[in-house]
Amino acid sequence: QLQLVESGGGLVQPGGSLKLSCAASGFILDYYAIGWFRQAPGEERQGVSSISPSGDTTNYADSVKGRFTISRDNAANTVYLQMNSLKPEDTGVYYCAATGSLGWFQMYGYEYNYWGQGTQVTVSS
Numbered sequence: 698q699l700q701l702v703e704s705g706g707g708l709v710q711p712g713g714s715l716k717l718s719c720a721a722s723g724f725i726l727d728y729y730a731i732g733w734f735r736q737a738p739g740e741e742r743q744g745v746s747s748i749s750p751s752g753d754t755t756n757y758a759d760s761v762k763g764r765f766t767i768s769r770d771n772a773a774n775t776v777y778l779q780m781n782s783l784k785p786e787d788t789g790v791y792y793c794a795a796t797g798s799l800g801w802f803q804m805y806g807y808e809y810n811y812w813g814q815g816t817q818v819t820v821s822s
Contacts, residue, residue, distance in 0.1 A: 706816030719793030730801030737789035744804025
């Protein structure tokens with residue numbers, strides 16, 4: 698069964714860091730681009746970052762550029778999102794998603810076929 702499982706969320710103070718993981722099972726992650734998305738209460742889901750199947754190309758939302766870093770370890774079938782200098786507006790449920798579509802770069806949710814259940818990130822003092 699194809700599955701994505703996020704972990705690493707939690708409560709952190711502003712300025713702190715978290716590292717999210719997205720572990721895949723039931724399929725080989727090497728063939729898929731991965732996106733990270735987040736959804737804050739009462740808001741639409743938005744793309745945060747995406748990475749190509751090989752890991753050589755990445756994209757970031759303007760709001761996280763310079764603070765977040767996406768990476769992947771295909772041998773471990775896992776993608777990561779390192780989040781530094783966190784702000785209260787980064788709060789939300791973070792989802793990872795996989796796609797074989799060439800449209801992965803722009804982080805449109807409809808381009809992604811497989812989704813995890815999400816992990817909560819709360820940035821608050």
